[in-house]
Amino acid sequence: MTNFSEAKEEVKKAADIVEVIGQYVDLKKRGQNYIGLCPFHSERSPSFTVNQSKQIYHCFGCGRGGDVFTFWMEYHNLDFSQSLKDLAERYNIPLPQKRDLYADRKKVELKEQLFKITDLAARYFHSILLKSPNGKAGRDYFSRRHISQETIAQFRLGYALNKWDGLLHYLRSKNCSLDRAAKAGLLVPKGSEEYYDRFRGRIIFPIFDLNRHCIGFGGRILDDSLPKYINTPETPIYHKGYSLYGLDSAFEDIRKRDLAIIVEGYMDMLVLRQHGISNVVASLGTALTSDQIRRLKGYTKNVIVLFDPDDAGRRAALKSFPLFLNEGISAKVAVLPQGEDPDSFVNKHGSDTFKKLLKRAAPIFDFYLDQTLANMGHGIDGQIKALSEVLPVFMDLGQGPTRFLYVHRFAEKSGINEAIIWEELRHHSNTSHLKSRFSETQNTRKYGSDLQFFNLLLHYPENIDTFKDKEWELIVSDPEIIAIIKVIMEKFPSEGNLDRIEEFLDSPVEKEQLRVSLMSQPFYSEESVSQAVSEFEKKIAKVKVSQSIRKASAEGDMEMVNRLIRKKQDLDSR
Template sequence: MTGLIGEDKIQEIRERIDIVELVSSYLPLKRSGANHLGLCPFHSEKTPSFNVNAPRQIFHCFGCGVGGDAFSFVMRMEGLSFPEALRRLAERAGVEIEEEQLTPAEEQQRQEKERLLRVSEVAATFYHQQLLDDPQGAEGRHYLRQRGYEGETVREFGLGYAPDSWQALTEHLAGKGFEPKWARDILGLVRAGRDGRSDYDLFRRRLLFPIQDSRGRVVAFGGRVLDDSLPKYINSPESPIYHKGQILYGLYQAKEAMRHSETGIVVEGYFDQLALYRAGFQNAVATCGTSLTAEHARLLKRYCKKLLLFFDQDKAGRKATFRAMEVLLAEGLSASVVELAADEDPDSYLAGHTAEELQAIFDRARPVLQVFLDHCLTIHGDSIEGKARAAEEMLGKLRLLPSELERDLYLKELARRTGLDENLLKKKAGSRPPAARTVSKPAAPRPVAPPQQQPLRQAVASGREVKAQELLLHLMKVDAVWRQKVAEEKPAALFSDADRRAIAEGLIANSDEKGCLEEERLLNSLSESQKAILSGIIVKDDQVLAEDPLRTYEDCKRTVELGRLKERQLELAELIRQAEQNGDGEERAKYQRELSDAQKKTRMPR
């Protein structure tokens, strides 16, 4: 529904938004030289390292490396996608974004969604009022008070009460002039009466949890009985505004705390979430009666890196934990499991323990894969066959791990715990030797390569290399002469790191004939991670450039050359091995000479 927004619109929004004013609406800033300084909202700190630069309209935190322009800021702060951030800032700046790209059908859909949100909101307000002060809501208030919840939680989460009546909501909505079809046919809050009887409310005599999206808009309801009758919970059905696989209960209230602690707690139930929130763990969200989906994981990833899975301590909870593990690992989020005594859940635990005690348990949470390994070994038993089966299951999950390093660590542990050969496990896990680069003929059965032949490719640039590359980017930003020089040499020869190379290319491409840099067009062309790097460079004082620029330039060049030489050495080692295998002495000698040459060059002093 976002449609394409033209570059000129983006430009217009950019021009009308002042980043200092924007950031100040979220946190206090103090002027300091050319920059404004504040406490970073994206990591916790005591001394400010969060810089906002008015002339350049960018921000950068030297504590956590986050940075970018106004769009980047809103994306992070509000957990929005780029088009969403655009719309948000357009609204703020009063820039009209025409929806001309919408087809009539899309336009109708948009209007329908708005209408549904409105009906939900009116229903939520009605139920909330019932719980707050309507005589009919006394039973609901009594129930909550019994569980120790005060008005504060009720207001914070907009909790409600559906009175013991067949038509309370139906009549309320009719009184507000809404056609019956919205709440009945689409949202399912009202059910159609049969055989000439009138429509009736879905929720009766239940405590209601309004389910909000990440912007705080009510999209559905969960309802709990006040006694032991069944079903204990019912949820309003999925609708055009509610897809339960995409919504997490409490996210709207939790996102700030999640961002600050970089950690989220995932629980199963509404009351688990409320109990944690009340105990001061405000970074908790609940899945609404569904297992965690990949969409949930992506949503969580906008706010935090680590997750604590805090599910019921029973068989079903276990199962949910391991299912969540799969989607989280695949999204590159790290997850640990909170373990309590059997049959406890977060809500019941907090009923009898303090927040400090729970924190201590959180501190002992183990990585989910470790818990999974224990679990596999336990259920399959100690026999050789059982261990093999456990290993198979574990390998299946390890393939999901994006980090090769982590995968290796787990393989080691798996080998240790099962007594199976580590190399065999590695092979089965499909750990990839640097095969892509070799020139080999269809290989004869070959032994597993010794570890020194599998260095961590993806050469991570060292601190010094990064510094040299950033200094060079800084030079390029300040002075067209350096952009020219890099363009002649080709960025690929100077930047070993892909993001920094892309920035260099952007600096060159967005330089006009007169040698002026079109900074805004440049920013528009970069990815978020590239913007973060560039903002760090821009915010820095140009004084640092007093360092010898030519030396910086040569440093960068040398780094790339060294990288190439090292890569070639690996290839040569493989070629030599193959020549040996084929008994080709001449080839072998040729490669050996090239290898010695390359080794000499890499040892050359700077």
């Protein structure tokens, strides 16, 4: 392999875009394309489209799209070189060693260094837990919580000594850059060039990304002191609210069972896994974010959320309701008996009872309604408050059976006459002037004939040469399409195909237009192509004649005008 563009082309050939994206987005075949729910914006009906023959994807909702590399970069939040490296590794494509060509080389190197350090740290914490005499507190904790040796090994659990320089000494002995270790969130800088351990006297839960790189850590204190948990801060490799604990080892089962169970804590997840419930992830202590929900969306659209039965748990459930709604995920809520968390519950009652509890999980909307009504209190006052609280939610549901059923349910539960709710909804929709941002797509604004010509060139590129020197600009009026065709005319002769045209375009609008048109059906059948070509040629000729007529008449050359008019009639009659 001599250079990067060759390697890139190799990877593109090997890494089928439907296969790659299909690992993260549930894709269904629809005509010549595959469609699914967009992982990059909130949507309930799929507008995310993947085209296998062109090896591109495009979301008709948010406009994002590109090739397999663009997807990898956006989905995993990586830069190009890292994406090339990841995909090349997956598909066994050797890469050239020198990466000087890339400006983001430094960033990639930094991330690689950080991965190395987090991996070292995970090993260190793990070996302290297993072997160090001072790790007894950690071992005692896990045995008290019934965590097995297998679980400890599988999740690489660890223990941080209650010292300011435990990890610090270890990293120094391994010749690690302490500055890098601080960048990875493991050490805290103290004055100039001095550091101390961030995690001290804590149980350690390493957090992994989908490629099984250790990206960060959670640390739980053993006594009652505060804070109970600390996590890796925001670093170049760890982004709060983005990862789900355990997703790297759960996503296959989540897809297989078409159900994800979300718990709050590390221990909840570990204990459930130990009881054979494999499709479970933890939200890492924070309230669920839409990024986290979107991560799951590629594997399943069915989620059961387990919240602790305390106030904080209830509030978290209420907060997550609109997030699920926006992502088109049908979420249910399982509420544990008072005083229990998933960990204690499953240890006490076993996994069968736990599964029964899951079966009884209520749709999150019911949970939401019950909680809202309970919070608003009784009487007319409470009813009015509850109604004004849920109206915007009903509006969000859009027209259709879902809203109908929920309005009915709300009427039942609240005792408010259903007719009144519908009346209020009508009133609300009349006063709201919000229009869907996407109701008017790019294409409807373009001129039909521009698109026809463009479509012809894209689907039958062998005709590009015919128009190259024919003043085709005369029959295209849209500046974006003109810009794209210019690039195509310039690059196609040497490229021989249209695969890389998007790379030569500067503006995102042009890139998007190109993808949309590449994905559209050909307007012309094989048989009608040559006729279409000659019609476009004729059109160009006619525009040219009309221009000449205007010029000649402006100059007063009536003889010329007459000759040109005859020529135009001649063209029309052909």
